[in-house]
Amino acid sequence: DAGVTQSPTHLIKTRGQQVTLRCSPKSGHDTVSWYQQALGQGPQFIFQYYEEEERQRGNFPDRFSGHQFPNYSSELNVNALLLGDSALYLCASSFSPEGTYEQYFGPGTRLTVT
Amino acid sequence: DAKTTQPPSMDCAEGRAANLPCNHSTISGNEYVYWYRQIHSQGPQYIIHGLKNNETNEMASLIITEDRKSSTLILPHATLRDTAVYYCIVSIIQGAQKLVFGQGTRLTINP
Numbered sequence: 001d002a003g004v005t006q007s008p009t010h011l012i013k014t015r016g017q018q019v020t021l022r023c024s025p026k027s028g029h030d031t032v033s034w035y036q037q038a039l040g041q042g043p044q045f046i047f048q049y050y051e052e053e054e055r056q057r058g059n060f061p062d063r064f065s066g067h068q069f070p071n072y073s074s075e076l077n078v079n080a081l082l083l084g085d086s087a088l089y090l091c092a093s094s095f096s097p098e099g100t101y102e103q104y105f106g107p108g109t110r111l112t113v114t
Numbered sequence: 115d116a117k118t119t120q121p122p123s124m125d126c127a128e129g130r131a132a133n134l135p136c137n138h139s140t141i142s143g144n145e146y147v148y149w150y151r152q153i154h155s156q157g158p159q160y161i162i163h164g165l166k167n168n169e170t171n172e173m174a175s176l177i178i179t180e181d182r183k184s185s186t187l188i189l190p191h192a193t194l195r196d197t198a199v200y201y202c203i204v205s206i207i208q209g210a211q212k213l214v215f216g217q218g219t220r221l222t223i224n225p
Contacts, residue, residue, distance in 0.1 A: 004157070033212065033213075035213075035215075041217070042199075042201060042215030042216055042217055042218055043158065043213070043215045044215070045212040045213065045214065048212060056212055058212065090157050090158070092157070092158075092213075094211070102148075102160035102163070103160065103211075103213065104160070105157030105158045105159070106157050107156060107157050108156075108157055
């Protein structure tokens with residue numbers, strides 16, 4: 001059983017550009033959450049998707065948007081990149097109806113903005 | 115902001131028990147205590163969770179005080195592979211759960 005997968009592994013972008021990160025949840029999971037982890041900090045919650053809808057959002061600007069597809073995979077889009085967007089972006093999946101006992105995290109996408 | 119307070123770093127000798135404390139004095143009645151760890155360059159990994167009773171699984175034990183204002187994660191026989199950042203998190207267990215991570219405790223297991 002493949003766990004949570006994310007692509008790409010690493011990415012380098014220039015200020016002002018746009019980026020799309022992808023996540024495939026663990027088999028059987030229907031909920032996807034995205035987190036941003038700056039160097040030396042704990043992960044910060046961006047938003048969560050369930051049934052193709054954004055269910056909850058953290059304190060991130062509208063430049064951060066997402067999407068969930070019918071197969072439960074998800075994308076995170078960031079527009080007008082800033083240097084401060086450089087971070088490890090983590091995707092976590094869980095199974096919602098039973099209550100979220102644990103979230104399974106992917107290995108992350110390392111985004112560098114120059 | 116994180117609802118938990120943890121020491122920034124700890125050391126433990128290999129083979130000994132590692133005891134990681136966490137304070138969560140403002141925990142609500144419907145919030146669970148979760149522990150995750152993050153080994154360098156990997157995504158966080160779930161370890162254990164509990165409400166008010168002590169819990170044990172194959173990875174660790176969780177001791178929660180009777181007033182639920184603090185807890186201790188115990189790794190009974192620490193190995194070098196347990197070197198990681200350990201996060202204590204309080205969160206509800208249903209609905210749109212989001213994990214609020216603090217700075218965590220950087221645990222170093224020494225040979």
